[in-house]
Amino acid sequence: MTVASKTVSDVIHSHFGLLTRAEKQLAESLLDNYPVSGLGSITTIAENAGVSTPTVVRMVQKLGFKGYPDFQAHLHLEVEATISNPIAKHDRWAQNAPGTHILNRFADAIMGNLRQTLTDLDTATFDSVASLLSDRKRGLYFVGGRITGALAEYFFTHMQVIRPATTLLSSNSSSWPQYALNMNAGDILIIFDIRRYEQEMVSLATAARKRGAEIVVFTDQWGSPAAKLARHAFRVRIEAPSAWDSSVVTLFIVEALIEAVQNSTWDETKERMKTLEGLFEQTKLFRKPG
Amino acid sequence: MTVASKTVSDVIHSHFGLLTRAEKQLAESLLDNYPVSGLGSITTIAENAGVSTPTVVRMVQKLGFKGYPDFQAHLHLEVEATISNPIAKHDRWAQNAPGTHILNRFADAIMGNLRQTLTDLDTATFDSVASLLSDRKRGLYFVGGRITGALAEYFFTHMQVIRPATTLLSSNSSSWPQYALNMNAGDILIIFDIRRYEQEMVSLATAARKRGAEIVVFTDQWGSPAAKLARHAFRVRIEAPSAWDSSVVTLFIVEALIEAVQNSTWDETKERMKTLEGLFEQTKLFRKPG
């Protein structure tokens, strides 16, 4: 077999599973900012990847090249192809032209959403919410709708590891009143409510408010009716070239919040995570002894 | 004066009058197919231009470079500038926040992940998966782990609206064997398996394969062991300035897939969605008459 027709990137990917740790590290480094990162000398790229030069030699030989010079020659050809032919390989993500691949159009949209959302977002709001969520004395309740339920679950799963007293409400609204009953003053209800707002969210929010709970809402730019009852609201852009709305930026904020909370209570969290990991391991052992 | 701001091409042009015959010949050769022609060793470009290596050294020094390596380094930078990073690097995303605010750092990381993932991602893979999922004769099974379960659910919820025969496996692996039993040849198992890979995923994938199912895996750049059994694998970048991995880009691909599938079967989907919306409305009416 010859390496000719496939790109170096392809070859790396197809061999990725066979690579050792240091080699994977090197492959990462090469694919990062590919193919330019492979233009320098073997010494340079070894240093950039944090591995030794022999590792580079071994890997390129494993990939099927005669040696580093051979490897680099292929890379040069690709660079040439890429530069002299802008359509080749670089058509993805590049042009905004109509008819581009759905991935490109989506990427453009997401970029726009992210930028717009961050421009509108008050960092003070973000910081306040982060500090609210960091307060371990407050109970945390997560709820989402049909589509956003997954986001609520994602948030919940992480926060459950980080801190105690977290609860995920079923997306089925019939059980919500019971949860509301359990809320105490100072507890926090995190609501995900995006276009095609669920009517029951308002009832839930109202009930929670009556019990003295703080409310945080994730919604779109038009705003869930529940947002009016909220202490803090994140208005996220959700536009996508699709019949559906995009939750990507919402997830982005959720992840940033997770990190902010985790970071502000790291010492306590660390212990918790250790214990939890232990429990998971044990569960596995129980499940499949040996 | 430093060479920094001007391109190598500019420098050559501005010095062209001062060059000797052999040097002009060399300069021609370099400008022809610029800048790729300057990527090789000094020997190579000397040969290509039909001059001797000392001529090359003399010329690049005359142009103001320290030596050939210096000259080539500048060329590499230009190649990089020409090829890379279509996504503008933003110093600051959120307004009124220091560049080091977690939101800004997260935004940088996510954009890097997105860019890298799209660079590595083969659109053919994407299209193949989209067309697999569009085939309504195939049953669809979604499964995720502890953290990725939410992603599986998100994907599932949408696909359930778009097409029939979709199933979400519980994240609890004890029930997986039964699901595997139900799979038919041609069915598709969509696996989300990201760092801290779940051991049972491999068993599930193996069982599914035995039943003749196709496997699609969403994993990270290091690759779930289950990816080896998969027909198609998405290697998504998940790095974040956090103790946790980021699922944002994974969600991005999921959403793009949802749109691709929906789009390819829009007529059928439209009817389905209408009916479904009707059902949801009815449910609400039942629940809360009036």
Add this chain to the structure above:
DNA sequence: CATCCTCTGAAAAATTCTTTTCATGACACC
């Protein structure tokens, strides 16, 4: 816990690349 195996990088060896030196030849000017 001993043994095997694989992976890894330090260091040496081999090779290639880069620069310098220098001899030759071309050309201009006296």
Add this chain to the structure above:
DNA sequence: GGTGTCATGAAAAGAATTTTTCAGAGGATG
């Protein structure tokens, strides 16, 4: 034609890069 200057490349010297060797680290296995 003599002389000097400059351009040029062959070849040597010098410096790097690339490859190979090898020993130790670390992990798996019995």
